[in-house]
Amino acid sequence: MNQQMEIICIGNELLIGKTLNTNAHWLAKHVTTFGIIVKRITVVSDDVGEIASTMREALKRKPRFIITIGGLGPTFDDKTLEGMAKALNRKLEVNEKALKMVREKYEAYFEEGKMEKVELTPARVKMATLPERAEPLPNPVGTAPGVIIKIEGTFLIALPGVPPEMEAIFKESVAPLLKKEAGGLTFFETSIYADGIMESALAPLIDKAMHDNPYIYIKSHPKGEERKPHIEIHFSTTAKNSNIARDRLGKAMVQLSELAQENGGKIRFKGKK
């Protein structure tokens, strides 16, 4: 089963180093726990051509899911839907279902006394102007709906960049789809910490443990410096249930701990600050 995903983040603020990309981190972490494999994260600018070509390249690699984050709001530089239409060679049209969602939001703001009158200005209608045959996803906490289109074997999903809105649409509309499609696999991970052994001395030991434990991925992350090594050793696996995962992870951890200790390393189960 194809459980691959690509994430595309859209926004100049990410490319000028103004904003730290916590959205990609949050999304990658969540979908990974469902057994989805994130193959690539791409960050591009608020430019229709860049957005369209990035989407086309991702579609060619045929992942099961592409999730875009950002560029769905009312301002001129929110260009994700225009880029999507260009990538798919589809027209943009006012989507009646999306327009209803947007109108109801402004009616609610009006009733709360936050607006003097409900007015669907061009900037507001823009948020309901989707590529043909797209479906809007309700936004429980903001105005701009999310968007989903199925293109052959790929679900192309657009989420807004404001973190609480991205997270709310994901939880309400996207997570249930991913769980269904991922086929019940789950991601498990754990770490141990080695002191007193250099990463370059640990390297062949990790090689051996990976070879002997084919379903386990092991990666070392140096936390100190090479001359005073403190290394996190991260073990992960994707499995049908936690018993299988725990057995696999345990076996690999025990083997690598023994190998590291034979080579002068001290193993801890908690990292140092």
Place this chain on the structure above:
Amino acid sequence: MNQQMEIICIGNELLIGKTLNTNAHWLAKHVTTFGIIVKRITVVSDDVGEIASTMREALKRKPRFIITIGGLGPTFDDKTLEGMAKALNRKLEVNEKALKMVREKYEAYFEEGKMEKVELTPARVKMATLPERAEPLPNPVGTAPGVIIKIEGTFLIALPGVPPEMEAIFKESVAPLLKKEAGGLTFFETSIYADGIMESALAPLIDKAMHDNPYIYIKSHPKGEERKPHIEIHFSTTAKNSNIARDRLGKAMVQLSELAQENGGKIRFKGKK
């Protein structure tokens, strides 16, 4: 002058949401201040094929600089140099200059009493095994050297993923090159904050200010929610000196502040928490 850059981050830990990509953020922020335009950030896994195809795609877009981060260490899953050799159709070979750098590091560790003997194991020689005709960049704080290769009009630069090592090689060897190549342009930015005006009402005002100030980029970042709007308005420009930049930014800020106030917005020069 072509001042474009692409950043390629390599590491499964970024794709499973284990590690927040602070390296890309740090690097993007620093190079932007030199007047460099980051066009794309791509995150891929520790896979030779993925690394090579990502590099090849980036090279085809002919940016002036490609900087990769991660995958230069001694373990089996540090595959950046192998991916680079594959992308460029070059052989990997032990680079004598790089090997000297690595050897001197281990000799220093030995002299400090951190190692029993200096031994250049295969895992350690790997850090000095570069694509043909590559140049190593000294690592002031760790073991793995950075790498630079000039490919036609593009500088392809590889930095390690451990943040202090990435930053130290960047400052010592990469920043001077970028400053020289960027031709003396610098990036300037500032923000104001608007309360009491919805982002959708601000949108056409930003449109007008962008139109009247062609060298200024303005982007709104909603910090509250649509019904209780608190919006950061970020102004940026790239200019030859700070006088030009200050004049441009000031003119655009005054115009947009007036427009926002005419439409019921309150302008502050500091954001709310």
